[in-house]
Amino acid sequence: MSSDLATVRSFTRAFTRRVGVLEDRFLDRDRSLGASRLLWEIGHDGAVVGELRARLVLDSGYLSRLLRQLEADGLVTTSVDPADGRRRRVELTAAGVAEWAELETRSDRVAEQLLAPLGSRRAAELVELLARADRLLRAVDLRFETVDPADVEAVAALEAYFAELDERFDGGFDPGDTLTADAHHYRAPEGRFVLARVGEEVAGCGAVQLLDPGVAEVKRMWVAPGWRGHAVGGRLLAHLERVAVELGASTVRLDTNSALTEAITMYETRGYVDIPAYNDNPFARRWFEKVMAPDPT
Amino acid sequence: MSSDLATVRSFTRAFTRRVGVLEDRFLDRDRSLGASRLLWEIGHDGAVVGELRARLVLDSGYLSRLLRQLEADGLVTTSVDPADGRRRRVELTAAGVAEWAELETRSDRVAEQLLAPLGSRRAAELVELLARADRLLRAVDLRFETVDPADVEAVAALEAYFAELDERFDGGFDPGDTLTADAHHYRAPEGRFVLARVGEEVAGCGAVQLLDPGVAEVKRMWVAPGWRGHAVGGRLLAHLERVAVELGASTVRLDTNSALTEAITMYETRGYVDIPAYNDNPFARRWFEKVMAPDPT
DNA sequence: CACGATCTCTGACTAAGGTCAGCGATCGTG
DNA sequence: CACGATCGCTGACCTTAGTCAGAGATCGTG
Structure with missing residues (x-):
């Protein structure tokens, strides 16, 4: 020490x-x-x-x-x-x-x-070290911004998210017209769309949608590849849970594909438990739920 | 870039x-x-x-x-x-x-x-990155100091060197009384002992000994474990060659055990060529020689 | 249109950091 | 022991960075 x-x-x-x-x-x-x-x-x-x-x-x-x-x-x-x-x-x-x-x-x-x-070899090594250190230091200033799901940067983040799903899922992933069709779910009053930012850079995104009174769903959670391994995911999830509580939810649900193993691990360590399917999402294999502690306010 | x-x-x-x-x-x-x-x-x-x-x-x-x-x-x-x-x-x-x-x-x-x-995990990672970056940056200020082979720091460096040989050689390495017995070879006028320093820290050592008029031998070359991979060895060897030239040598020889593979690679890339045994060092397996460009002065 | 709030600017002032010339004591050398 | 060099000190001076109290113009609201 x-x-x-x-x-x-x-x-x-x-x-x-x-x-x-x-x-x-x-x-x-x-x-x-x-x-x-x-x-x-x-x-x-x-x-x-x-x-x-x-x-x-x-x-x-x-x-x-x-x-x-x-x-x-x-x-x-x-x-x-x-x-x-x-x-x-x-x-x-x-x-x-x-x-x-x-x-x-x-x-x-x-x-x-x-x-x-x-010298060039050692310079390249230093640059790599500093790049990693830079991200570690800057990730501390992670902040969350609620934006409209049709916002340019929000759309760019979602497209990156979908492209990655397509690459990782067995049989690929076709978003169809969900990008525009689902947008209204992530707008007030029934939902929110959140960008995670470090400086001006977009480090991730996520959405919350009210399913029933008291039950919210977290969707579209994504961390930009360069910002993985910097605790962005956990802090983003915690923020989305706060948003859900603000929307009046006491239970948060989410579904996920079994290909997203890191995400599943994170959900489990953060108190999410397996539940039966609560929707018919054809890409989902696991469904999770977490009961939130009552809002202290 | x-x-x-x-x-x-x-x-x-x-x-x-x-x-x-x-x-x-x-x-x-x-x-x-x-x-x-x-x-x-x-x-x-x-x-x-x-x-x-x-x-x-x-x-x-x-x-x-x-x-x-x-x-x-x-x-x-x-x-x-x-x-x-x-x-x-x-x-x-x-x-x-x-x-x-x-x-x-x-x-x-x-x-x-x-x-x-x-957080502790990421803090540990940052410390590791900075430790490496610190060495990269500080290694730039490597400098060489001619000291007496009986100097406390010189002896400490040699002991670390011998301990390492003992560990790496098949059948170990027993320095016997070479530490004190050979010391006079690395003193003026027939030789020199050099410490490589970064700040106050000892990053390595090496000796030069005049064998015959015009022929010098590089011995006891060692880079401290923490400073490997920072181009210390190459710069140390170059310095010892300059010392050899100052002592009047135009040919530099050295012997080495085949266990020291990194050293052998370095000798070869720096212009050393295999020659027949020029001594009866029982621990040596390879003998090298480099003809120095004439001193420009 | 009156009034308080907001925004930028000016004047007066301060501390930190630093430069430069020269003084007086001491040292090394011839 | 004379003389030039060295060393640390003092006084005078400067810039940068910054604070604080108002003045004057403009704005939003009742």
Whole structure:
């Protein structure tokens, strides 16, 4: 345990020192680091001042001064937000876009220089390690968002889910027109559709549908391949159960195909028990049920 | 390739942001961060001001002011270096030692808090990833140090080497009194003993011995188990070849047991060719030779 | 259209981090 | 023992990052 801490500390020191030196060398423009960060955050699409303040957690006066500085350097222009005269929009000028691109390539070069002294084989290994560590760290910030099942990202997630079922089921899986036909079940008031997100990325999805008063069904639960092994499934299921309870359910059911062995294991460890078929889903082989603890509220 | 850079950048952002927040929360004492870092660097053994300046890359005036601050807080005492009246030594007071320990536990807590939200299984995985990444990053700073073969660390390395041979050779390996008896071969003027270091850690060792004018032998080459797979062996061999050339050799020989397959592969890829036995080492099965390119100097 | 809330900006101020020139004591060497 | 080099210290100065209190314009609501 204490050697674990030593490992983390050793890595932190080695890594931040190296990255720190590189960043000082490469990101050092004529302006302050704060101004550069702000410029980067404004980005190609521009932004509203208040939004920037929230994202960067800056004092309103300080932010204003940084903007004046960027404006004086001809990198941004500000204008009153047409939708609300109190707000102001900031946009990059042509010079600002060029500077943004410069910061971008410099950030890339920092990463490049970190890998450079390792040689290609060891660099590739480090990248793999960091990719995995990155997911472990970022998965902590998993959050759930209720969206309409016809939402672009929801549809994309469902299509990925169906494609995977088709690949894994004996005899394949044909969704037919369920994608659009079932959508209304996953809308308020009788249901919900949830996206699991890490940052902007979609890490999974799932739906809840009220079958009878007090009985809800969890459906369409899927974790994106890259996010498996990061406890996303368990947290997603727990969230869907909370949604079910909010919809008034005290019992949650779900069905599954026997090909989805990891899913079955998860259901069992999370308190689901086998029950007889409660529907005639031709792809289902197992049916599960869990009685929820009464809502503490 | 560009996705490699994106991976590194994503990890850097996720990691430094998280560690940064934790460090702000935990390392924030009543004094400035710079003063805390200085206190930590002084350590239990104290230090000379000039050395601290070099280690922390601080301006002499700035460092002096930080020391005055620590002194005013009763954490350090300064005194003239008895060896050189221009220099000054800094030592921690009892209160300074206590504060140092406090910083140490706080650093541990930062590492702890980084792992905490992951849960034990994923935390263990992250630690393993970081341990490997740490070695990859730190191995870049591999350096070589010529030491006396009777040096404590040299002897420790040789004992580890012999123990490993004993384990790997059919019928074992008995060093007898070679450890002390052969030592003089690895001392100037006829030889050298080299330690490979990463930070303070010993990552390997090796020796060079002049057999005849123009012919040197590489012996006792060993890479510490934890540092295998980090290109230490190749760089160590290259260094020993440079040492051989410095000793006036144009041909480098070495012998090896057939049990050391990785070593044999390395010798072959680095230009060593099989030759007939040039000695009667009872443990040797293969003898190699490499003709060095003439020294460019 | 009055009024409180919201949004951005300006001015005044602070702490941390850091640079630079020069001073005085000490050291090593001729 | 004179002289230049070295070492640490002080004073003066600077930038960055950030806080806080209002001012002025605009918005939403009654």
